[in-house]
Amino acid sequence: MSFKLNPKMFLNQKVLEKPEMELHRLGFGEGLLEAGKKNEAVVGLCCDLTGSTKMDLFAKEFPERFIEVGIAEQNMIGIAAGLALEGKIPFASSYAVFNPGRSWDQIRVSVCYSKTNVKIIGAHAGISVGKDGATHQGLEDIASIRALPSITILAPADYDENKKATLASAKFIGPIYLRFGREVVPKITTSQTPFAIGKAKIFVEGEDVTVVACGPLVFEAIKAAQALYPKIKVEVINSPTIKPLDCDTIVKSAKKTGAVVTAEEAQIIGGLGGAVAECLSENYPVPIHRVGIKDTFGETGGPDNLMKKYGLKSDNIITAVKEVILMKK
Amino acid sequence: MSDLDTLKLKKIAVDCRIDMLKALANAQSGHSAGPLGIIEFFVAMYFKILHHDPKNPLLPDRDRFILSAGHYCPAMYVAMAHSGYFPVQEFIKTLRQFETRFQGHPHNLALPGIETTSGPLGQGISQAVGMALAAKIDKKNHRVYCLTTDGESQEGQVWEALMWAGGKNLDNLTAYIDRNFIQIDGNTEDVLPLEPLADKYRAFNWHVIEVDGHNFQQITEATDEAKAVHRPTMIILHTIPGKDVKEIENDYTWHGRPPTHDELKKFLPELEKIKKSL
Numbered sequence A: 001m002s003f004k005l006n007p008k009m010f011l012n013q014k015v016l017e018k019p020e021m022e023l024h025r026l027g028f029g030e031g032l033l034e035a036g037k038k039n040e041a042v043v044g045l046c047c048d049l050t051g052s053t054k055m056d057l058f059a060k061e062f063p064e065r066f067i068e069v070g071i072a073e074q075n076m077i078g079i080a081a082g083l084a085l086e087g088k089i090p091f092a093s094s095y096a097v098f099n100p101g102r103s104w105d106q107i108r109v110s111v112c113y114s115k116t117n118v119k120i121i122g123a124h125a126g127i128s129v130g131k132d133g134a135t136h137q138g139l140e141d142i143a144s145i146r147a148l149p150s151i152t153i154l155a156p157a158d159y160d161e162n163k164k165a166t167l168a169s170a171k172f173i174g175p176i177y178l179r180f181g182r183e184v185v186p187k188i189t190t191s192q193t194p195f196a197i198g199k200a201k202i203f204v205e206g207e208d209v210t211v212v213a214c215g216p217l218v219f220e221a222i223k224a225a226q227a228l229y230p231k232i233k234v235e236v237i238n239s240p241t242i243k244p245l246d247c248d249t250i251v252k253s254a255k256k257t258g259a260v261v262t263a264e265e266a267q268i269i270g271g272l273g274g275a276v277a278e279c280l281s282e283n284y285p286v287p288i289h290r291v292g293i294k295d296t297f298g299e300t301g302g303p304d305n306l307m308k309k310y311g312l313k314s315d316n317i318i319t320a321v322k323e324v325i326l327m328k329k
Numbered sequence B: 001m002s003d004l005d006t007l008k009l010k011k012i013a014v015d016c017r018i019d020m021l022k023a024l025a026n027a028q029s030g031h032s033a034g035p036l037g038i039i040e041f042f043v044a045m046y047f048k049i050l051h052h053d054p055k056n057p058l059l060p061d062r063d064r065f066i067l068s069a070g071h072y073c074p075a076m077y078v079a080m081a082h083s084g085y086f087p088v089q090e091f092i093k094t095l096r097q098f099e100t101r102f103q104g105h106p107h108n109l110a111l112p113g114i115e116t117t118s119g120p121l122g123q124g125i126s127q128a129v130g131m132a133l134a135a136k137i138d139k140k141n142h143r144v145y146c147l148t149t150d151g152e153s154q155e156g157q158v159w160e161a162l163m164w165a166g167g168k169n170l171d172n173l174t175a176y177i178d179r180n181f182i183q184i185d186g187n188t189e190d191v192l193p194l195e196p197l198a199d200k201y202r203a204f205n206w207h208v209i210e211v212d213g214h215n216f217q218q219i220t221e222a223t224d225e226a227k228a229v230h231r232p233t234m235i236i237l238h239t240i241p242g243k244d245v246k247e248i249e250n251d252y253t254w255h256g257r258p259p260t261h262d263e264l265k266k267f268l269p270e271l272e273k274i275k276k277s278l
């Protein structure tokens, strides 16, 4: 039998040979535009990054529902919370390093504690931001937001899933943090691929080891699974919801495979890796290896060089898989 | 300042513009408009105003310079390189490249002579206040200089810092604001009006001086005037973003993009012409 993607997920088969590429962030831009058309209550806020966060699509179509806040992320979250208290559905966007980086206290109280229906958008997340360097690479956003009660965290894998996550966020009642990258990423999912907030999905079925991934690392995980097949049969789980984590799906897979690797473009401390480790150690302890940023800052450079240097490629997942299998009882 | 002095600085400024554009084109990433407009300021700083030693960047009684708006760093790097901190060629060849010392935003641990890290707007000015305060506590006579920008002034932190420094008469601190009227999404007054800017500073107990930010004499004289005032001083530098490259001048779409190699070929002769005319 040859390597195949889970047919129930309607994934893009081309991803296995010659992946089609699309801007990760464009999914947000198009999703917000569509959400705006569907619901008048949707409003967009931005801090002088309207083009690069792709909010310009919405801003052009709905100028009266777009609020240019200026470079003031803390104020943006406060204004968004006020709008939400009056029934609006605000999407408040900037780069992940500044939002939630700078606006964390406002998110904590004005959004999470008050349970206002604010959607916090962290664009340019991850080290693949590249040449702007460490100051602009949002790597701690997941960890810092995960600690907050009553917020949902989404990290979609690609363009299409980002669009679905944006549309789902508009419908969902409650605080959401949505993070995605700047660069083009392979199109793994299609418009038919199922997506639901709170659900992880098995993209590749396997029995020897589980890889739980989110964001651009889902592609690297599939590549790793393909390379290891048939010697090692890797189960790849896409977990676009980091909080609340779909612990049931992950535990079920761990019971089958007995070993788990996590993969993300963020700090493993407190990130998806941290979340999966917490879930498994409390429910079904198995050996775990975590691929991601390992307690360090990034630096300036081309995205590909950085992804290699900081160990975020399929090769790193392959190594982690081999090591974690050796730890199985 | 003598005419000869001014001529020398003008020549350095053209060279800085040329080398900076080369570095940006090599990097194929980075900011052009703001940095081009602030070159005279950095040349004035590193060649005239600062008490410093490029060969001894940690000189204890050096004046401190803090760049608050980190995306302006190519202009700072190039002036520092020309003043002897590091090789100009290294800057041109490695700005923003993988494993370079010339990080996309300045990092104190990456390069000598960089007092602190910046990039996230608003953070530098508070640190400048802290450094000026430390000098007061330690009864040191060096001065603290800080460059901020108009877009950056939309950050609340800037005003928290200004309120503190003004309220506490921190007179060893001189700040400069690049008033170039642009930011990423457009002209500042369209994005979020800042005017009347000078009045805002005055209301925060700052001494305010407005100068032509391309005029060396005015920049240095204002800096001297600030030394005699018993309050912090804000020097408003009126500048043309993209200065001396006609296609970039006053165009906010050049905020965050470098010239292509073809554009560079077009722009360099413009600058060479200015150099010859001096």
Ligand SMILES: Cc1ncc(C[n+]2csc(CCOP(=O)(O)OP(=O)(O)O)c2C)c(N)n1
Pocket: A047, A048, A049, A071, A098, A102, B031, B033, B034, B035, B069, B071, B119, B120, B121, B122, B149, B150, B151, B152, B180, B181, B182, B183, B184, B241, B255
């Ligand atoms: C806290 C923070 N928010 C957003 C940004 C992204 N950003 C970088 S430069 C910039 C515009 C700054 O305005 P200004 O310095 O006046 O720009 P210029 O004159 O160079 O065009 C923005 C929004 C940032 N670096 N830091």
Ligand SMILES: [Mg+2]
Pocket: B034, B149, B150, B151, B178, B179, B180, B181, B182, B183
């Ligand atoms: Mg400006």
